[in-house]
Amino acid sequence: MKRLYPETDDTTTKLKVLAKKKESTRRKLVVTAKKLALTAEKKENIRNNLIITARQLAIVAKEKEVIRKKLAVTAEALRLKAENIEQVEAKEEAILASIDDGVVACDKNGQVTLFNKAAEILTGLSAKEAIGQHYSYSLKFIRESDEKKSDDLIGMAIVQGKATKMASHTMLIKKNGYKISVSDSIAPVRNSQKVIIGCVIVFRDSTQEAKIDKAKTEFVSLASHQLRTPLTTVNWYSEMLLTGDAGPLNEKQREYINEIYKGSKRMGSLVNALLDVSRMEMGTFTVEPEPTDIPALAQSVVDELRPQIDKKSLKFNGKYADNLPVVNADPKLLRMVFQNILFNSVKYTPDGGNINLELGLSDAKGQAVKANERKLNIMVKVSDNGYGIPKINQDKIFTKFFRGDNVRAKDTEGTGLGLYIVKGIVDQSGGRVWFESKEGKGTTFYLTLPIEGMQKRVGTNTLT
Amino acid sequence: MDIQTKKQSILVVDDEVSLRKALGDKLVREGFTVFEAKNGEEGLDVALNNHPDLILLDIVMPVVDGITMLKNLRENEWGRDAKVIMLTNLNGSGKVADAIVWGTQDYLVKSDWKMDDVIVKIRQRLKAAS
Secondary structure (H helix, E strand, C coil): CCCCCHHHHHHHHHHHHHHHHHHHHHHHHHHHHHHHHHHHHHHHHHHHHHHHHHHHHHHHHHHHHHHHHHHHHHHHHHHHHHHHHHHHHHHHHHHHHHCCCEEEEEECCCEEEEECHHHHHHHCCCHHHHCCCEHHHHCCEEECCCCCECCCHHHHHHHHCCCEECCCCEEEECCCCCEEEEEEEEEEEECCCCCEEEEEEEEEECHHHHHHHHHHHHHHHHHHHHHHHHHHHHHHHHHHHHCCCCCCCCHHHHHHHHHHHHHHHHHHHHHHHHHHHHHHHHCCECECCEEECHHHHHHHHHHHHHHHHHHCCCEEEEEECCCCCCEEECHHHHHHHHHHHHHHHHHCCCCCCEEEEEEEEECCCCCECCCCCCCCEEEEEEEECCCCCCHHHHHHCCCCCCCCHHHHHHCCCCCCCHHHHHHHHHHHCCCEEEEEEECCCEEEEEEEEECCCCCCECCCECCC | CCCCCCCCEEEEECCCHHHHHHHHHHHHHCCCEEEEECCHHHHHHHHHHHCCCEEEECCCCCCCCHHHHHHHHHCCCCHHHCCEEEEECCCCHHHHHHHHHCCCCEEEEHHHCCHHHHHHHHHHHHHHHC
């Protein structure tokens, strides 16, 4: 058979091939389209992720900006603080440099950490030499009396945390061996937890003050000596006249000489009292504590006053607690306290009156306590039913030369210094003295003395 | 044989004429022999030449004061053991301490002591010494 249309088979084949090709291409296109769709999807996802990331980055960037701003503020604050600290340090350095007193600070091991300009001048050592060394290297304190090392109050301040003043008559040995009088105070330094981390010593050259004090002391001693000498003449010649050494006296002569003698004795008491007041005010009197039996001391003063007590027919009652401990006290000073208070009671209680003396234990306010309680005081109570102290005079009773209006009329002889001296001694002993009184009814004096007793003090004189 | 009791002698060293006289008169009336000196230099001289049984010694005196005289007295063989009562109107722990250092029996403040009590004190010291 002949093909009618032979080209048609070729074309069909070609068409078929073409169709196949097209199909293949179509299929490929579909795959590609699918791939493109996937890619587009991926792109879309990536784009979305990028958008999210961009947003997150934007947030982070914002946060960073906030942090950056905060850091900037903090940095500025720190800068200002650092500037402030510098200014404060500069101010402190300027203050320390301008203080005439030596200022030395130590850590808890006693190593010097601060040594100001004045300390350099006073010791002769530079801050460089002193800082880092133990304080004993730069601060060589000795006692003026024997030139021996002073008590280590700096060590005690660090260990016990006690603020103290060095005893008067302390000297400092400078680097060149020269000695100068100093007065100083020492205080522990604590951190915010109240733990001791060191101490501060402040000291100054008191040579000039010491010279002035010495001059004052010598003046007072000499003045009292000069006043006493003519008084002694009057006393002794009056005594000799009264005892008949120059022959018998008539009644009038005896009476007049007695008045001269009494006046002279009164003058002598005044000189002694003024001397005591002067020594108290200058702080130059010695305190020499020793174990003292206070009831025995009080009783000995009562025994001294017995002639006056009996002369006025006064009823005296003493009540002394059994459990009173022996106390470290200066017996001379304590005797003066008892003498003044008891003598006043005797003097200002009319004939036939009552005087009571009680000794016991109390707190600092005079309230009774048991022997095992802390913060004990010896309590002295002297009460009488005498003239009393007018209310209007009561606030002045411990002042110098003051005497109540009601007693001045009855007795012109008192110095008005006794209670001032009593208060001075009791205050110095860490005690208290006070009273209750009603005019016409009587007076009660109270005084308390801490059981730890009096602190020793080296002075240039004793009280008379 | 007559036994004559030797009077005890007191040396009064004081620059105040009136006080020296008052003490001197009183001591003579009390049966003592009295030597006098008006300052520490004279006092030392009289003491070493007469060896009194007891010396009443003031402190504040011109030329040589009482503490210096006491110190010089103690450097002498006889003076080392001489009985001395400081009789002064100076009241100060410094002077008391000085006097104690150089060895004094007592330190009396004149204006606080009656003459009769001074005599009693003198007799106590002389009795203790014998």
